Amino acid sequence: MSHTAPGNQTSEALSSEDLLALHATMLLIRAFEQRVATLVLKGAFSGVGHLCVGQEAVAAGVCATLRDDDYVTSTHRGHGHCLAKGVDPGEMMAELFGRATGTCRGKGGSMHIADFRRGMLGANGIVGAGLPIACGAALTAKLTKSGRVAVAFFGDGASNIGAFHESLNLASVWKLPVVFVCENNRYGEATPVEYALAAGHVADRAPAYRMPGVIADGQDVLDVYAKASDAVAHARAGEGPVLLECETYRYFGHFVGDPARYRSAQEVEWFRSRDCILRSAECLQEQHGVAPKRLEAMAADAERRMDEAVAFAESSPVPDGSEILADVYSEVRQ
Amino acid sequence: MTAERILTFREAITEALRLEMRRDPAVILLGEDVAGGAGRDAEGLSEAWGGAFAEYKGLYAEFGADRVLDTPISEMGYLGAAVGAAITGLRPVAELMFVDFIGVCLDPIMNQAAFAHYMSGGRVNVPLTMLTHVGAGVGMAAQHSKMLYSFFAHIPGLKVVAPSSAYHAKGLLTAAIRDNDPVIFCVHKLLLGQSEHVPEEAYEFPIGRARIARPGADVTLIGAALTVSVCLQAAKALKADGVDAEVVDLLSLSPLDEETVLASVRRTGRAVVVDEGFPRAGMAADVAALIAGQAFDDLDGPVKMVTAPHAPVPFSRSLELAFMPSPDRARAAVLELL
Numbered sequence: 001m002s003h004t005a006p007g008n009q010t011s012e013a014l015s016s017e018d019l020l021a022l023h024a025t026m027l028l029i030r031a032f033e034q035r036v037a038t039l040v041l042k043g044a045f046s047g048v049g050h051l052c053v054g055q056e057a058v059a060a061g062v063c064a065t066l067r068d069d070d071y072v073t074s075t076h077r078g079h080g081h082c083l084a085k086g087v088d089p090g091e092m093m094a095e096l097f098g099r100a101t102g103t104c105r106g107k108g109g110s111m112h113i114a115d116f117r118r119g120m121l122g123a124n125g126i127v128g129a130g131l132p133i134a135c136g137a138a139l140t141a142k143l144t145k146s147g148r149v150a151v152a153f154f155g156d157g158a159s160n161i162g163a164f165h166e167s168l169n170l171a172s173v174w175k176l177p178v179v180f181v182c183e184n185n186r187y188g189e190a191t192p193v194e195y196a197l198a199a200g201h202v203a204d205r206a207p208a209y210r211m212p213g214v215i216a217d218g219q220d221v222l223d224v225y226a227k228a229s230d231a232v233a234h235a236r237a238g239e240g241p242v243l244l245e246c247e248t249y250r251y252f253g254h255f256v257g258d259p260a261r262y263r264s265a266q267e268v269e270w271f272r273s274r275d276c277i278l279r280s281a282e283c284l285q286e287q288h289g290v291a292p293k294r295l296e297a298m299a300a301d302a303e304r305r306m307d308e309a310v311a312f313a314e315s316s317p318v319p320d321g322s323e324i325l326a327d328v329y330s331e332v333r334q
Numbered sequence: 335m336t337a338e339r340i341l342t343f344r345e346a347i348t349e350a351l352r353l354e355m356r357r358d359p360a361v362i363l364l365g366e367d368v369a370g371g372a373g374r375d376a377e378g379l380s381e382a383w384g385g386a387f388a389e390y391k392g393l394y395a396e397f398g399a400d401r402v403l404d405t406p407i408s409e410m411g412y413l414g415a416a417v418g419a420a421i422t423g424l425r426p427v428a429e430l431m432f433v434d435f436i437g438v439c440l441d442p443i444m445n446q447a448a449f450a451h452y453m454s455g456g457r458v459n460v461p462l463t464m465l466t467h468v469g470a471g472v473g474m475a476a477q478h479s480k481m482l483y484s485f486f487a488h489i490p491g492l493k494v495v496a497p498s499s500a501y502h503a504k505g506l507l508t509a510a511i512r513d514n515d516p517v518i519f520c521v522h523k524l525l526l527g528q529s530e531h532v533p534e535e536a537y538e539f540p541i542g543r544a545r546i547a548r549p550g551a552d553v554t555l556i557g558a559a560l561t562v563s564v565c566l567q568a569a570k571a572l573k574a575d576g577v578d579a580e581v582v583d584l585l586s587l588s589p590l591d592e593e594t595v596l597a598s599v600r601r602t603g604r605a606v607v608v609d610e611g612f613p614r615a616g617m618a619a620d621v622a623a624l625i626a627g628q629a630f631d632d633l634d635g636p637v638k639m640v641t642a643p644h645a646p647v648p649f650s651r652s653l654e655l656a657f658m659p660s661p662d663r664a665r666a667a668v669l670e671l672l
Contacts (some may be wrong), residue, residue: 071422073418102455103454103455104453104454104455104457105455105456106455107452107453107454107455108453108454108455112453112454114450114453114454114457114458115457116421116454116457116458121418121421121422122450122453122454124446125445126441126445126446129414129441129442129445129446131414132410132411132412132413132414132415132417132418132442133414133415133417133418133421133442133446134418135411135414135415135418136414136415136416136417136418136419136420136421136422136424136426137418137419137421137422138418139415139418139419139424140418140419140422140423140424141422143362143400143401143424144423144424150418162410162438163410163411163414163441166406166408166410166411166412166414167411167414167415169406169408169411170405170406170408170411170412170415173406174403326456327451327452327454327455327456328451328452328490328491329451329491329493329515329589330451330456330459330514330515331514
C-alpha cells in the first residue's frame with residue numbers, strides 16, 4: 001500500500017515567516033491546553049478537559065492551509081482546531097468557565113465550541129459525528145460554487161464508527177470538497193489502536209472509497225502542512241475527497257486526571273522526544289537562523305495571551321437564569 | 335365560483351416542495367430514491383420513482399440532480415450531511431423513508447440538529463426538514479409501521495408536525511421548509527391518498543397550532559394524523575347516540591397548542607385522546623397529563639386514552655387492524671364517560 005499525496009503537486013518551501021506562524025499556533029495551543037489542565041485540576045470549572053498536547057502540529061499544519069471561510073468540524077478534543085482556525089482564546093476560555101461571554105454563551109462547554117464567523121462548525125461530543133456534517137458543509141460549498149473546502153478532524157477511534165464509513169462513501173460518490181483528517185493518536189480512550197483497528201493504517205481504508213489515502217508525520221508540522229496543502233488543493237479543485245492520516249500522540253490521558261496506565265513510560269518518552277514544537281524550534285534555529293531569544297519571546301507571548309484569556313473569563317458574568325430557555329428554538333431570544 | 339381544486343395529500347406534498355424550491359434556491363431535497371435511477375439521465379431512466387411513496391414526481395425533471403439528490407442507503411451519512419448543509423446556508427428537506435429507520439441514524443437529528451442552535455448560544459440555525467413516513471395499516475409489520483412522533487417530541491429543539499389532510503400537509507410542509515429550526519414532518523402512509531381542496535398558491539399553516547376539526551359540546555376527542563379521521567368517524571357515530579363530540583386535530587406535537595386543547599376540554603368537560611403510538615410516555619399520555627394538570631376542575635370524568643397496545647405492530651391483517659385505534663374504540667371510550 002502506498003500512501004502518496006494526491007496528484008504531483010509539491011508544496012513550495014515555507015518561508016521563515018510561514019514557519020514562525022505555524023510555530024506560534026502550536027505554542028498557543030499548547031499554552032491553552034496546559035492552562036486548561038491546571039484549571040481543571042484546581043476545579044476552576046466543571047466538566048472534563050480532553051487535551052491535545054502533543055498533537056498541535058496537526059491542527060496548526062492543516063488549518064494553515066485553509067481559507068478563513070473554509071469549514072472545519074472537530075471532536076471532543078477540539079481546542080487546538082478552534083485556536084488554529086482563529087477562534088478567540090478568551091471567548092474559548094470563557095466558554096470553558098461557563099460564562100455568558102463564551103463562544104456559545106456558556107451553553108456548549110469544552111466539547112461544543114463553535115464559531116461560525118471562523119468556519120468552525122463545532123467541536124462535538126459524539127465520536128464521528130463531525131464527518132457527515134463536514135460532508136454537508138462541503139455539499140453547500142459544491143452547490144453554491146463558493147470554492148470552500150470542509151475539513152473533518154477525527155480520531156483513530158472514530159474510524160471504526162459507521163459515520164466514518166458512510167461519510168467517506170457519500171463524499172466519494174458525490175465528489176465533495178472535503179478532507180478527512182484523522183488524528184491517529186494511537187488510543188481510543190484507553191484502547192490501543194492496534195487492538196481496535198482491523199486495518200494497518202486508517203489511510204488503508206481510503207482505496208475502498210476510491211479516494212487518495214495519505215499518511216503524514218503528525219509530529220512534524222512541515223509534513224502535515226505539505227500533505228494537507230496537497231489534499232486541500234485536490235478537494236478545492238473539484239477532484240473529490242482525501243483521507244489524510246496524521247500519526248501523532250497525546251501526552252495527557254484521555255481526559256485531565258486519566259493517569260493513562262494503558263501505556264508505558266518508554267512509549268510516552270519516545271513520542272515526547274519527537275515533540276512537534278521542539279522539532280519546529282530546531283528547524284527555525286538551524287535552517288532559518290531564528291534566535292533562541294525570539295522563540296522564548298514567542299512562548300512568553302502565548303503565556304501572556306493565556307493570562308489575558310483567563311482574566312477575561314474570570315471577570316465575565318455567568319449566564320442569566322433565563323438562558324436555560326433561550327435558544328431552544330430560533331424565533332426569539334427570550 | 336370555479337370548481338374546487340382537489341389534490342391528494344401526496345400531490346399536496348409535491349406542490350409544497352415544488353413551490354418552495356422555485357421560491358428559494360437554497361431548498362434541496364435528498365434521500366433514498368427521491369428521484370430513482372440516479373445517474374441514468376442519458377438513458378432516460380432517471381426519476382424512475384420520485385420517492386418510495388411517489389411524492390416527488392417531477393421535481394428531479396424540474397430542478398435537476400444538484401437539488402434533488404438521490405443518496406446511497408446511508409441514513410447516518412446523508413442526515414448528518416443535511417445538518418451540515420443546513421448550518422452552512424442550505425435549507426434541506428431530507429427524507430427518511432420510514433421513521434423506523436431512525437434506529438440507524440438518530441444522532442444527526444437528536445444530538446446535532448436539535449441542539450446546534452442551543453449549544454451555539456443561538457449563533458447558528460438548523461433549517462432542516464426531515465420528512466418521514468409513519469404508521470401502520472400497510473402490512474409491513476413492526477419495523478416499518480411505528481408512529482414514533484412522540485419520540486421526537488420528547489427532544490427539545492425539534493419541532494414535530496403530523497398533518498391529517500392534504501390542505502394541512504401543504505401548509506405545514508411550507509412552514510417547515512421556511513422554519514429556521516429542525517422540523518420532523520410525519521406523513522401517515524394511509525393518508526397519502528386522502529384528497530380535499532388545496533389552494534394553488536403557496537401558504538403556510540403555522541407550526542404549533544391545532545385546529546377544531548369538528549365543533550361539539552359534550553366531549554373532546556383529540557387526535558393527530560390518521561387518528562383525526564378515527565375521531566371524526568367516532569363523532570359521527572356518537573351523533574346517533576345523542577352525543578355531540580368536538581374533535582381537536584393537534585397537527586403539531588411540538589410545540590403543542592396547549593391553549594386549543596385546554597379551551598376545548600374546558601367547554602366540554604370530557605376528553606378522549608386517540609393516538610396510534612405506543613401508550614407508555616407517548617403523545618396520549620402527554621396530552622392527558624396536560625389536561626389533568628391544567629383543566630382538572632373542568633373535568634366531569636377521567637381523561638381517557640385510546641392508543642395502540644404496548645406491543646410491536648403485528649403483521650397479520652386481522653391483528654394489525656386490531657392494533658390500530660378504531661372509531662368503535664374511540665366511541666366506546668366516550669360512552670364510558672357519559
